[in-house]
Amino acid sequence: MEQWQKDLVEIVETVADEVERFFLGMSEMVDVFFELTEEFTEQVQTSIATEVDQYLQDLTDPILEVYWELEDVVGDGDPGFPYGVEPTPEKNPACIGCHNYHGQVYGGNLLVCAMHPHGWDDESCPDWEELG
Structure with a gap:
């Protein structure tokens, strides 16, 4: 085999190794991205759930107080x-x-x-x- 053929085979092998390393690196980056996305989603859901729970509690407490007061008034009715x-x-x-x-x-x-x-x-x- 001539030298240029050997050089071409070596170049193709080098390119294949570099492409393989590139895709392995990209795979690791995608995995890290998904892990970060999951953590972020969990934090957002927890934050939103906490705020919604607090909002509903702030909204329902006065309504329940009025309801209990109304029940007392109706219970004492004629x-x-x-x-x-x-x-x-x-x-x-x-x-x-x-x-x-x-x-x-x-x-x-x-x-x-x-x-x-x-x-x-x-x-x-x-x-x-x-x-x-």
Whole structure:
């Protein structure tokens, strides 16, 4: 083999080694970049989560205080004020799902429906109509 061929082979081998070292270096740089990106993302998420939690707490605390105060006021309200009562399997089972069910308490007295103001005794009311 002539000298120029030997020099060409040596140059090609040198270039191949340099290219390989370049890509290994780039691979290491990419790995470091991804590690830094992950750390930065974690720090940002932690910071944002902390700030959002604090913001929500600052926002909800006054609302909850107003709610508790309102509950105290409503809880001390007039017991004669009408309120609703749902039928249960223990109390007025014939009225569950009935269109005629009224279920409001007036002055401590439950008005079940217009046909049967005190409710029906067993589980099948003759005036039961499906909600619709």
